[in-house]
Structures are given as structure tokens and as C-alpha cells.
Amino acid sequence: DAKTTQPPSMDCAEGRAANLPCNHSTISGNEYVYWYRQIHSQGPQYIIHGLKNNETNEMASLIITEDRKSSTLILPHATLRDTAVYYCIVTGGSQGNLIFGKGTKLSVKP
Amino acid sequence: GAVVSQHPSWVICKSGTSVKIECRSLDFQATTMFWYRQFPKQSLMLMATSNEGSKATYEQGVEKDKFLINHASLTLSTLTVTSAHPEDSSFYICSASGVRLWANVLTFGAGSRLTVL
Numbered sequence: 762d763a764k765t766t767q768p769p770s771m772d773c774a775e776g777r778a779a780n781l782p783c784n785h786s787t788i789s790g791n792e793y794v795y796w797y798r799q800i801h802s803q804g805p806q807y808i809i810h811g812l813k814n815n816e817t818n819e820m821a822s823l824i825i826t827e828d829r830k831s832s833t834l835i836l837p838h839a840t841l842r843d844t845a846v847y848y849c850i851v852t853g854g855s856q857g858n859l860i861f862g863k864g865t866k867l868s869v870k871p
Numbered sequence: 872g873a874v875v876s877q878h879p880s881w882v883i884c885k886s887g888t889s890v891k892i893e894c895r896s897l898d899f900q901a902t903t904m905f906w907y908r909q910f911p912k913q914s915l916m917l918m919a920t921s922n923e924g925s926k927a928t929y930e931q932g933v934e935k936d937k938f939l940i941n942h943a944s945l946t947l948s949t950l951t952v953t954s955a956h957p958e959d960s961s962f963y964i965c966s967a968s969g970v971r972l973w974a975n976v977l978t979f980g981a982g983s984r985l986t987v988l
Contacts, residue, residue: 805966807977856920859905861914
């Protein structure tokens, strides 16, 4: 699985868009980008995933650069409940055994 | 949507006793379940992968005789921490992957916080 690099922490004002970057410069052609988040003392929650096209669902948007070496998770209107650690995971495995890095701690402030 | 129930949510036990944690997929058949451990202020660490009807595969450094995993049905996996010691105190989280779901789109349980006195 490709290594990912995320900033350790970010702040965002409530109601504003939160843009969380992830660098995965060694990603290979068959590897997907997955985003999960973990709210304090809870299990992780799946957010979104993509291969090369931008993706959007009810939670977030995922923007993947054309060379696929980086991506950005966008929470369009952050709320206080979006405060969590966000994990970017790159894998082409079919087993589902995700390897979590340190993630980005997003703090949404009023 | 897919739901994974984990029980108990927290448990306190004495050193030397064994503790069992259950992980159930409520509305889908989980062909594979994963067990993670998370220490305070650290990320999740994969402990083992369990496939229904077969022996679990443990990650390097995880003692299989200490952390017993049973995946007897498509909806239930259990983790038993045997002869628990204070250093086993941690947040244990299970996740499940179903046949109809993307393999890496996992549904996680809420976690079980184990405190060993």
C-alpha cells in the first residue's frame, strides 16, 4: 500500500469548507484513495473513496489530482460535529485490512 | 446501511482474568472481520483478520495465544483477551467487510474500552 502524508492538525470555522489534503506520491495504478474519520472514542466511519475521478456523496467531496499523487477531502459546510481525526488511506488490496496512519485532527470552531 | 454492533462498550477486569468482546454484523453477512487496537493518542493498529470458518491471521507481534479470535458464523466474531494484564488496557475496535460491499469500505463497531486493574 502506498504511504500517505497528512498534516497533523487543522482548524476550520463552523459553516466554512474544510479542505483536508493528503499526499500519496507513490500511489500505483490499481490503488484507491479512501477517507475515514474517527470521532473521539468511537469507531472509524467511512466517508468516501475514489480511483481517479472526483467523487461526491452526501458527506463530502474527494478531489484527486490528475497525476493521482495527492487528493483533498472537502467538507463543504463544516459543523462542530465534524471535529474528528481524518484518515487518508491508499490501498489496492482486496482484503479490507486497512492500515491507518496518524491522520489529521480537524477542529471545527464556532 | 451496514451496521456492526460491538459488545461490551467498556469493561473493567482484574489482572489475570479473561475478557471476551463480541462483534456482530446486524444487517449483512461479514465474510471477513478485522480487529484493531488503539492506545491513547495513537492510531488504530490492525491486530488480526478473521475469515468465517477458518483460523484468524495475526499481524506480526500480536500473540495469537493471548488474543483468541473466533469467527464461527457470518455475523459474529469474538476476541478473547486471555490472562489480561494492565498493558492490555486499550480500545479494541472490530470492523467487517461484506460480500456485496467494497472490500475496503469497512463498517466499524463503536469499540470496546478495556481497563485491566
